[in-house]
Amino acid sequence: MESLNTIIDICMQKRLDRKSTLFALGGGVIGDLTGFAASIFARGVPYVQVPTTLLAVVDSAVGGKTGINHPLGKNMVGSFYQPHAVIVDASTLKTLDTRQIAAGIAEIIKYGLICDEEFFAWCEANIAGLVARDPTTLQYAMERSCQCKATVVAMDERESSGVRAILNLGHTFGHAIEAAMGYGTWLHGEAVAAGMVMAAEMSRRLGYIDDTTVRRIEAVLCAAALPVRPPPSMQVETFLTYMATDKKVERGVLRLVLLERIGKAIVTANYDRQTLLDTIQYFRQALPRTAGKLREASCALTPERFRKGWFIKVMLIGAILDKENRERGARMLTYQSSGHPSRFQPTNARQQPCA
Numbered sequence: 619m620e621s622l623n624t625i626i627d628i629c630m631q632k633r634l635d636r637k638s639t640l641f642a643l644g645g646g647v648i649g650d651l652t653g654f655a656a657s658i659f660a661r662g663v664p665y666v667q668v669p670t671t672l673l674a675v676v677d678s679a680v681g682g683k684t685g686i687n688h689p690l691g692k693n694m695v696g697s698f699y700q701p702h703a704v705i706v707d708a709s710t711l712k713t714l715d716t717r718q719i720a721a722g723i724a725e726i727i728k729y730g731l732i733c734d735e736e737f738f739a740w741c742e743a744n745i746a747g748l749v750a751r752d753p754t755t756l757q758y759a760m761e762r763s764c765q766c767k768a769t770v771v772a773m774d775e776r777e778s779s780g781v782r783a784i785l786n787l788g789h790t791f792g793h794a795i796e797a798a799m800g801y802g803t804w805l806h807g808e809a810v811a812a813g814m815v816m817a818a819e820m821s822r823r824l825g826y827i828d829d830t831t832v833r834r835i836e837a838v839l840c841a842a843a844l845p846v847r848p849p850p851s852m853q854v855e856t857f858l859t860y861m862a863t864d865k866k867v868e869r870g871v872l873r874l875v876l877l878e879r880i881g882k883a884i885v886t887a888n889y890d891r892q893t894l895l896d897t898i899q900y901f902r903q904a905l906p907r908t909a910g911k912l913r914e915a916s917c918a919l920t921p922e923r924f925r926k927g928w929f930i931k932v933m934l935i936g937a938i939l940d941k942e943n944r945e946r947g948a949r950m951l952t953y954q955s956s957g958h959p960s961r962f963q964p965t966n967a968r969q970q971p972c973a
């Protein structure tokens with residue numbers, strides 16, 4: 619809230635007006651905060667996302683969710699407000715530390731889990747390349763992730779029909795971890811990684827997926843050095859307290875994102891409370907499991923809403939590092955949709971819409 623006030627103060631002091639544009643240069647927190655400030659200053663000014671972390675490139679900079687955290691719940695104050703553009707310069711990702719890269723990989727893997735089995739298998743096969751920041755591997759992962767996210771968002775921009783909520787796989791548990799541990803202690807992607815394993819285990823207990831599938835999910839996250847267990851200090855009651863403020867709670871009932879299979883997530887309130895308690899309790903007893911280390915990448919994307927009707931224009935500018943990482947090539951991919959989300963099509967990119 620203090621940071622939000624600072625931005626608004628500066629906007630006032632600099633006499634910005636409705637024609638002024640804010641630029642969000644940084645990771646997810648900066649992007650969410652700046653986007654929120656842009657959505658309320660002068661009742662709305664344009665803003666541009668310039669994400670500098672892998673997670674922001676593949677997730678938070680895309681889709682128009684803005685907001686700030688509340689001590690009792692993640693992103694509890696915010697708005698849906700699309701950026702005018704998302705611009706990524708790959709060279710900014712080169713300086714990221716290994717934890718930041720791993721956090722981004724967690725969200726990349728999420729897309730495979732929720733809507734693209736083939737992409738999940740690709741992540742499994744290419745996890746070493748992602749971790750090693752192979753430019754071509756990262757480039758593909760970023761493009762595919764942005765396509766997935768844009769496709770889902772185009773179907774349910776304001777998360778009103780429930781479709782968009784699948785992007786929240788692992789987030790109900792993950793947000794509880796982030797808030798309980800103190801924001802910033804666990805990176806968002808780290809908490810989501812552990813949360814996705816918890817959601818997978820719950821899905822197994824409800825009979826949707828088998829044990830082998832849960833192990834596959836754990837294995838690929840482990841290979842990216844991501845945590846696959848919640849912090850041992852977190853009590854069941856703590857999880858329940860934070861989960862009760864989740865934005866997917868409707869009339870007091872918490873809807874969870876679970877996996878029907880790899881490549882298909884569902885949003886459901888159709889589970890018994892005991893299974894939820896047993897799942898959380900299981901992770902209190904299960905051996906802690908984490909893993910090793912990681913690294914980084916390039917690209918760009920632009921979701922834009924036009925004044926008339928439902929339009930989304932997404933521009934993906936991919937900057938590809940050459941084999942020696944010395945020279946950078948660039949290419950531009952443009953996605954355009956007018957009218958109905960089902961007509962959302964990449965105009966010169968791989969066409970692999972989410973199922």
Ligand SMILES: O=C(O)C(=O)C[C@@H](O)[C@H](O)[C@H](O)COP(=O)(O)O
Nearest residue numbers: 677681683692693782785786789865
């Ligand atoms: O864009 C979305 O919708 C998502 O759920 C993507 C998430 O990965 C992202 O962390 C999002 O900010 C979480 O939103 P929230 O509504 O659960 O706070």
